[in-house]
Amino acid sequence: MKNIEDLKKDYADLLVRAGLGIQKGQRMLITSPVECADFARLCAKAAYDAGAREVILRWRDDELTRMKYLYAENDVFDGVNSWDVDLLDTLSKEGAGFLSIYAEDPESLKGVDPDRIMRAQIASGKALADYRARQMRNDCPWCVCSIPTAAWAKAVFPEMDEADAMARLWDEILSACRVSGGNALADWKAHSDELQHHVEILNKYNFKSLRYKNSAGTDVTLELPEGHFWAGGEEKSTSGIKFSANIPTEEVFTLPKKDSINGRLVATKPLSHNGTLIEGFWFDVRDGKIVDLHADKGEDILRDAISVDEGASYFGEVALVPYDSPISNSGILFLNTLFDENASCHFAFGEAYPNIYGSENMTEEELKERGVNFSMTHVDFMVGSRDLEITGTTHDGEEVPVFLNGNFAF
Numbered sequence: 460m461k462n463i464e465d466l467k468k469d470y471a472d473l474l475v476r477a478g479l480g481i482q483k484g485q486r487m488l489i490t491s492p493v494e495c496a497d498f499a500r501l502c503a504k505a506a507y508d509a510g511a512r513e514v515i516l517r518w519r520d521d522e523l524t525r526m527k528y529l530y531a532e533n534d535v536f537d538g539v540n541s542w543d544v545d546l547l548d549t550l551s552k553e554g555a556g557f558l559s560i561y562a563e564d565p566e567s568l569k570g571v572d573p574d575r576i577m578r579a580q581i582a583s584g585k586a587l588a589d590y591r592a593r594q595m596r597n598d599c600p601w602c603v604c605s606i607p608t609a610a611w612a613k614a615v616f617p618e619m620d621e622a623d624a625m626a627r628l629w630d631e632i633l634s635a636c637r638v639s640g641g642n643a644l645a646d647w648k649a650h651s652d653e654l655q656h657h658v659e660i661l662n663k664y665n666f667k668s669l670r671y672k673n674s675a676g677t678d679v680t681l682e683l684p685e686g687h688f689w690a691g692g693e694e695k696s697t698s699g700i701k702f703s704a705n706i707p708t709e710e711v712f713t714l715p716k717k718d719s720i721n722g723r724l725v726a727t728k729p730l731s732h733n734g735t736l737i738e739g740f741w742f743d744v745r746d747g748k749i750v751d752l753h754a755d756k757g758e759d760i761l762r763d764a765i766s767v768d769e770g771a772s773y774f775g776e777v778a779l780v781p782y783d784s785p786i787s788n789s790g791i792l793f794l795n796t797l798f799d800e801n802a803s804c805h806f807a808f809g810e811a812y813p814n815i816y817g818s819e820n821m822t823e824e825e826l827k828e829r830g831v832n833f834s835m836t837h838v839d840f841m842v843g844s845r846d847l848e849i850t851g852t853t854h855d856g857e858e859v860p861v862f863l864n865g866n867f868a869f
């Protein structure tokens with residue numbers, strides 16, 4: 460058995476090779492909390508071993524971010540520093556690899572003025588629109604991963620002391636990422652191929668519409684755009700590099716036709732968004748648009764989140780995750796979207812991934828005609844449950860069970 464330090468190195472290597480597919484001569488940007496510096500160094504070393512030309516760091520710190528929201532001058536939140544835009548534009552244009560270590564304290568911005576958060580989001584959404592479009596189109600390989608931080612681990616395991624909570628969260632992460640067995644690259648590849656199997660079945664059916672129903676209260680119908688495809692596991696950048704945008708991942712996903720969703724979507728897990736927990740929420744949706752919502756906790760943050768622009772109140776993703784996935788079976792509420800979304804069927808409001816054949820040669824207008832939603836935001840939220848049923852209807856009118864009792868029916 461490998462020890463934990465060796466497994467961390469394997470995980471870093473997996474992120475660099477399978478997550479980003481780093482090529483000789485390519486640059487890599489790591490966005491990381493300062494607390495995770497040790498792990499960021501392992502990733503940098505793995506990247507240089509893979510032939511990276513240069514590794515560039517972009518540090519984050521929850522406490523400094525919180526301080527800024529509390530004390531910085533008010534108009535700071537209406538702009539974005541040009542050098543930050545320049546960094547992301549330059550690197551995404553040259554096709555660098557983007558690694559994000561996402562390990563936020565789920566309530567790091569609790570109590571901060573929501574108006575400041577919303578203005579900052581709108582300002583960065585506008586300034587980074589080109590960068591975001593390149594990322595959504597997969598012009599550059601990108602990968603989001605998570606490692607424990609003290610605040611996050613304590614939020615997930617409040618009954619443990621800090622050291623135990625950190626160790627336990629590491630165990631859960633390494634196992635969800637198929638690193639624990641000691642053959643990370645091969646085990647990840649096998650998992651990715653399994654996801655491809657469901658992708659192929661769904662693409663063969665080419666469903667016209669889907670209906671979701673469960674006892675939590677979700678009852679919704681939606682259409683899928685003409686020429687859509689499902690994806691999952693390994694993806695390919697526009698320059699042909701194989702990468703995995705999320706490690707771990709358990710989902711296969713596509714996009715809904717923008718104006719086609721009708722009914723109610725009820726969240727089955729809390730959502731940590733902009734450093735605030737949103738709990739017990741639902742959306743009523745008419746012709747694709749959220750027309751009413753409620754949250755037991757964090758409702759003002761949720762209202763702001765769907766109001767940052769026109770597309771934020773429409774949807775951009777439907778993703779299927781079996782209720783019996785390993786992350787779900789751990790029974791742990793991770794309070795971190797990368798993990799919780801991979802334990803549950805989910806939707807995202809906001810920007811759609813343009814999963815449409817030939818989309819790289821379509822204009823924004825042509826994509827909109829197909830029903831692709833555009834927005835500066837993209838927020839996943841979880842609707843899966845043990846009794847979720849999803850029925851697909853083909854273009855010939857045949858009804859096919861897609862999910863039964865929370866799991867794939869095929």
Ligand code: ZN
Nearest residue numbers: 710712778839
């Ligand atoms: Zn997703």
Ligand code: ZN
Nearest residue numbers: 776807838839
């Ligand atoms: Zn998403």
